[in-house]
Amino acid sequence: MTRYTSATPDDRRQMLDAIGVGSAEELFEQIPEPLRLGRPLALPDGMGEAEVYERLAALAERNADAEAQVCFVGAGMYDHYVPAIVDAITSRSEFLTPYTPYQPEISQGGLQVMFEFQTAMSELTGLPVSNAGLYEGPSSVASAGYLAMGATKRKRFVVSRGVHPHSRETLATYSVGYGAEVVEVGLDGGLTDAAALAEAVDGETAAVILQSPNFLGAVEDVEALGAAAKEHGALLVVACDPITLSVLKPPGECGADIALGEGQPLGNRLDFGGPSFGFFCATEAQIRRMPGRIAGETEDVDGRRGFVLALQTREQHIRREKATNNICTAQALNALGAMVHLAWLGRQGFRELGELLVQRTAYARERLAAVDGVELLHAAPVAREFAVRLDAPVERVLDRVAERGIAAGYPLGREYPEFEDGLLVAITERRTKAQIDELAGVLDAAVAAERGAFPSHEHAKAPLPGGAS
């Protein structure tokens, strides 16, 4: 018996008798003999709980996490403080272990959370319709593209180079499937090149896709850029960081048809990239084209208020090949974490958090720009993240800074070869003034030490001291 099963030899005998077979193997005889494995799986034997814990704890220890290092890395996922009540509530069995709420009478808790979450995301984005969540940020961009194709019957996307590289790449991957073309518009001074964008949008454009703050941290003038989309009848899709919507004008007030993004900054831990959730909001006009689950308010037979999965006729289990999307998951538990975090922050706290980030980011940007060998990559306004250029090989500088217990930022070179010397630095409420000052000092020393060293692309990555074992 494994520790998660209960069939004793006595149970087995009784059950086999009831079935009318002599052994469980007989039940597997419907598998043609050549297709039966006929040997044990080549995996280690099962382990006790304590041994499994030790094994996984040993692996975890070989990661430099944000508790071991001061983390200035962002690039879409941020080291925010997740309040204790988020863990307490999301770990409750009643939220952790149910399936999708197909039986609404016994799923009112989860459905109401979805409804509250939709309300909160609608408030943040300034758009009236929200779904209950998608996988994560970048695939939500691809889903927006698919929606836009259906809405406009067009097959071209115009995408700013300021959109997260993972989103652009995911959109490109999906586009090969659904047969769309992706046209990229470059950046100028850290911001989407408005003239190039206006030039690229035409009557064949299904969607104009922007991100604000963009990947380099710059706050875009979405309204101005979006005019080109309006002019040609394309949908305006805006990816955004939900935390910055505490201070920035919501996409819904900037003409966006769809606002979406990576939800991790709200109540979700870093988890090396997932699970988190994507949020997806739109205008009323798109409600029947939305991807994913949507909770709706209704009444029971006695007139009690209740909630159900609404508009299910959009979905795969009803519409099959005509569904608006193939997605079935809502990342419901992650969305619950976001809702609890937002309730904990509340109207005042959310605003204060956003202002705190803007102030500390401005300070950090100024502080780092004053370091010898560090300059701003762009001067555009920023909210919680900014980009600098280093007068030294970025990877080597990062290694030196890491030795001092700091993850200084995200190197831009892989995804933006034009910014091979670029570093993206993110601020959360966990990054104190003292830590920012320390980063400036450590970066100063590291850049000085590495200045004039050979360019970063010519050196191989050195193994860390001690190596990987």
Place this chain on the structure above:
Amino acid sequence: MALTETPMQAERARTIFEKSKRGRRAATLPSTEVPEKPLADLIPSNLLRSEPPRLPEIAEPEIVRHYNRLSRRNFDLDSGFYPLGSCTMKHNPRLNERVAALSGHARLHPAQDPRRAQGALELMWLLQESLSEICGLPHVSLQPSAGSHGELAGLLLTRAYHADRGEVRTKVLAPDTSHGTNPASVTMAGYEVVKVATNEQGGVEMDDLRAKLAENEGEVACLMLTNPNTLGVFDENIAEIAKLIHEAGGTLYYDGANLNAVMGHSRPGDMGFDIVHVNLHKSFSQPHGGGGPGAGPIAVSDRIEPYLPRPQVVRREGSNGHGPAFDLDFERPKSIGRLRGFQGNFGVFVRSYAYILSLGGDGLSEASEIAVLNANYLKARLAEGRAGERLPIAFDRHCMHEFVLSGKPMKRDLGLATLDLAKRLLDFGFHPPTVYFPLLVEEALMVEPTETETKESLDAFAAAVEQILAEAEDNPDLARNAPYTTPVRRLDEVKATRQPIVRQPLPVS
């Protein structure tokens, strides 16, 4: 049945927004610490928000109370039997939650330099190796976020494979009984669905398959299947099916929703499948979370490997006395590209790997064995008495991990629809089976008990079904009007779709 309200019913739903009162708060944020500047000096005022979003204003005690109360309006796996067919509602070990929450996992930034995330990459590599062995296919990508995402990945891989050979294929075969995600994924991937008929065993109708292949010669990119099939029966023609598809130049895709039946007993790769998705939230114990998160890794054959999503986790042998090192490989020129951000749902990988370590190869095999034993036992119990008469099995032979009953005689003789039985089961404290799927069985009930249920639970479920059928002989309205004891009773789903209210209206402040 007396229609007095239960206390839970009497407590009408109120959202957290309705409990808000101006001036209340929970969070205390750190002070700014740095010299402050006017916001409009930092960000042009035309880009700033004029009014903060109307989030609730509420102190911590009431937030906790609100969500605790909401939680009690949910049924969950830890509260009772959840025999939802095709969903594999097995126990979610709490150890897995504990190890996933270790800061080395939970607070690891996804863009951490691979040299400083060796434990995470090794864990992913070990999970890849484990899934490869279980599926019988040599290569694994953990990137897809769910089963449907794995399906899309598999179809895009198929497209890339054919494109690389200079072939343009436009059609994907799928059984008319397939999970709804299959045809939805086919459309998203830019293919046209061609339905293949199902035989009475729930398997592929071989003559129809041959006919469809002949009609669409040179155009078939892929056949998507699940095996055991949707009636819970192993398709004994699978080797022949694989041969036909491969001869026609297509790929064979395995929807892993039913993998829990065969772990350690039979492997999709050995059956001839080229691409498999694995639902970590089904067979590998990731909690379903009320509708996510999950993960849908894919395992593939050698010929599909060049096209796998990037980045791919790789193990490199060490040199100069260093041990092996793990890395993310972005240099994959034939890759279909990314399907999502970063590396996938790592937190799910930790849980599933902990589960695989806990059970081991022998334990996984035993899990499938007991899943099949439990299903056949419950099937035998439901073949007795009234259930046997009113709810006959759709295909009467040994099943694998699940089976399908038809409520057609129940409807005919007692006037009870499958939905009524399902709703009445709620009053007995059971989650109903999957209903009205597969479509080929009238008034279908699809039952999957999983291996983690006791014989006593199965007996209690069978007894409840018997009792519901018995009471319906005297008073069918009892079930037709059920449930009675749940937080709300039957809900008007049509209204929610005709006049959708999808957010709370809030007062203008």
